[in-house]
Amino acid sequence: MDRVQEEKVQRFEEFVDCRLKPDLVRAIAERDKVFEQQKTFSDLKRNVENLQKNSVTSLRTLVNLGSEVYMQADVPDTRHIFVDIGLGFHVELTWSEALNYITAREEKLVRQIEDYTRLIASIKAQIKIVCEGIREILQLPVEGSY
Template identity: 80%
Template sequence: MDISRKNKIQKFEDFVDQRLKPDLVRAIAQRDKVFEQQKVFSDLRKNIENLEKNSATSLRTLVNLGSEVYMQADVPDTRRVFVDIGLGFHVEFTWSEALNYISQREEKLARQVEECTNLIASIKAQIKLVCEGIRELLQLPAEKKPASERNF
């Protein structure tokens, strides 16, 4: 194999290892963060719906202070809730206002998940394309798909 072909292969491998794979890891981590936010808002929506269903006006609960240390808390009036809207800001909402905000936020998070998923698919396709280029430079035969994956 000549030197220029070896250099091309090395550049392609470096591009995959140093650029595409870290990008893929970051995109997956970003999508995981969005999934966590979705779960938080989903849990909040369920809790507010339970409060409405049970007509609970007061509440006794445990609050996580950090490091799995809990403290008992009394909430004398549950008709209003404080929702973290980001950047350390909390807004006081009625139950219906909070549910409206949560549904809007869940729609936005669903779009973010879709964007992240598309980015992940794009990066994976780029990795596969570069690997196919390396395979061609090495003049290796194409991989055969198992019978279950073939398109007829």
């Protein structure tokens, strides 16, 4: 293999290692965050539906204060709940308003997951194409062709 080919292979490998693989890791991590948000909203929806179904208008619960420290809390009126809408803002909503908001957010999260899944597939395809280019430069046989 001559020097030009070695340089090409090295540039391709650097591109995969320094650009594509970190992009892939980042996209997977972002999609995982969206999955966590989706689970949080799913849990909230289930809780609101249970409150509504059982006509629970007051309750006693434990509230996590942080660092797994809990405190007992009395909720005198559960018909209005505060929902985190992002950036540290919370909005007081009725059960039906909360369920409508949660449904809309879940739809948005599904679209985000689909977008990240497509991005991940695209990055994996790019990695495969670059690896194929390296294989051709090195004149290695195609896997399974021997």
